[in-house]
Amino acid sequence: MSASKPADGKPYHHGDLRRALVDAARRLLEAEGPAALSLRAVAREAGVSPAAPYHHFKDKSELLDAVAHDGWIMLDRAMTTAKAQAQGHQRLSALGIAYVCFAREHPALYRIMYDAARNKEALPHVTEEDEESAYCKVRQTLVELGADPKATVDLELATVAAWCAAHGLAEMAGFKQFEHLIEALGGETAFFRAVFSHMGLFPRPRHEV
Amino acid sequence: MSASKPADGKPYHHGDLRRALVDAARRLLEAEGPAALSLRAVAREAGVSPAAPYHHFKDKSELLDAVAHDGWIMLDRAMTTAKAQAQGHQRLSALGIAYVCFAREHPALYRIMYDAARNKEALPHVTEEDEESAYCKVRQTLVELGADPKATVDLELATVAAWCAAHGLAEMAGFKQFEHLIEALGGETAFFRAVFSHMGLFPRPRHEV
DNA sequence: GGTTCGATTTGAACGGTGCTTAGATATGCT
DNA sequence: AGCATATCTAAGCACCGTTCAAATCGAACC
Structure with a gap:
């Protein structure tokens, strides 16, 4: 209801508390x-009573879902610009690096995004929003690099494999046990690249390009 | 009250409350x-007062660490038998499948295990216990399959890559979005195998064997 | 303009949580 | 036996998620 009111008039009592709550949550x-x-x-941070959020979100988890939604949009933007700046077969690894870097820069947000995606129902068919958008971007890039869009199961598997690699790496990179390894390679990004290159994943379709 | 009386030599007031608490936690x-x-x-389940656990664990998180410790031992056992039952280059994929299957059979426990490992400090050098044991098992198997144990960074990277793949897949397999894909492939194990085979990861060292 | 209506916000309250402290109780050792 | 110690309980604190009646305010209608 009344998602985003343009600037001209203050719409409601508090302004736009829903937006304020989501932002306060992410800030916190x-x-x-x-x-x-x-x-x-979150309510404290937004300057309202503890019961106020319940008129905009049925649950705490629903507020977290909104935070996650914003996060997926941010991640999608990062992946879009990363892909645009890369060329050829590097577009896929650029996507992966952008994904993992985002997760490492916003670890708490990423965890919430992940949990939200986990609990989401299977969609009737592919709709391009939220986390689906990032997923579809990977799949589309695979097609651009030579995967056969007709072999739907195979394409889906390749996308899942890439996603698993990125998610696993994103969470693994936070382990203290690997700090020395990351340092030996000269930083997290180099570490990501090295691990990705150890999976046959990304360079595979090269012979088609 | 004095419920668990092992009678042979357990001398304490309650029996072994620490053990009882960890078991109750995993059961719950x-x-x-x-x-x-x-x-x-957990205290309720074990039949003690809410303050009793604080004489055995400084924190809730310390109790969870103990639960996670047990979980890693269970996982280690599963991986050991899985590797023993496989042969040749299949030993590595058997390890991966066992890892992912365990995570899928005990999803809540796995999450706790993972969080515990995440928060652990880097060890001075490799000690073979808890989650380190499973990690070392993967690395050792890589060596057995032909990886060069002298190229330490490369070997570590390969191990990390395998671990990332398994962890990512373990968490991804729970997504409702992939139910149809899993069903199309004829079950979760087949799904795991298919995704693994889409990563150059496992069959790579074959030419050396 | 005054009135009503509905959406928004609040204050208080309920049950549950992690954790602390002080006191009670049983156990092992000498 | 007696004591020191480990173990457990009772009570309480601050905080949490959530609900609900009442208070507040914007806006539409007459």
């Missing part, structure tokens, strides 16, 4: 970590 | 899900 999340992200703290 | 976790896993609920 990145500043204080996921443990500090309570509904009451 | 697998039965009611991670949301129901409160310290008070």
Whole structure:
């Protein structure tokens, strides 16, 4: 209801509390970590009573879903520009690097995004929004690099494989056990690239290009 | 009260409350899900007061660490038998399949195991216990399949790549979005195998064997 | 303009949580 | 036996998610 009112008139009592709550939640999340992200703290941060959010979100989890939604949009933007700046068969690895870098720059947000995607129902067919958009971007890039769009199962599997690699790497990169390895390679991005290159994943369709 | 009386030599007041608490936690976790896993609920399940656990664990997180420790031991056992039953270059994929299957059979436990490993400090050097054991098992198998143990960085990267693939797949397999794909392939195990085979990861060292 | 109506916000409350503290109780050792 | 210690309980604190009646305010209608 009344998603985004343009600037001319203050629409409601508080302004746009829904937006304010989501922003406050993300701010709190990145500043204080996921443990500090309570509904009451979000309401406090937004300057309203603890019960106010319940008129905009049925649940705490629904608020988190909204935060995750914003996160997927941010990630999608990052992947779009990363792909645009790369060329040829590097477009896929650029996508992967952008994905993992985003997850590492916003670890708490990424965890919430992931949980939200996990709990989502299977969509009737492919709709391009939220996390589906990023997923479709990977699949489309695979097609551009030579995968056969007719072999639907195979294409889907390749997309899943790429996604698994990126997600696994994103979470693994935070492990303290690998700090020395990352340092030996000269930074996280180099580490990501090296791990990706150890999976046959990305360079595979080269012979078709 | 004095319920568990092992009678042979367990000398303490309650028997072994620490063990009882960890078991109760895992039972509760697998039965009611991670949301129901409160310290008070665990104490209730074990038949003690809410403050009793604090004499055996400094924190809730320390209790969860103990649960995770048990989980890693269980996973290690599963991977050991899986590797023993496979031959040649299939030993590595058998390890991967066992890892992912375990994670899928105990999703809540796996999440706790993963979080515990994430927060662990980097070890001075390789010690073979807990999650390190499973990690070392993968690395050793890579060596057995022909990887050069002298190229330490490369070997570590290959191990990380394999681990990322398994972890990513384990979490991804729970997504409702992939149910149709899994069904099309005839079950989760087939799905795992198919995704693994889409990564150049596992069959790579074959030419050396 | 005044009135009504509905959406928004609040304050108080309920049950549950992690954790602390002080006191009770049983156990192992000498 | 007696004592020191480990173990457990009772009570309480601050915080959490959530609900609900009442208060507040914007806006539409007459």
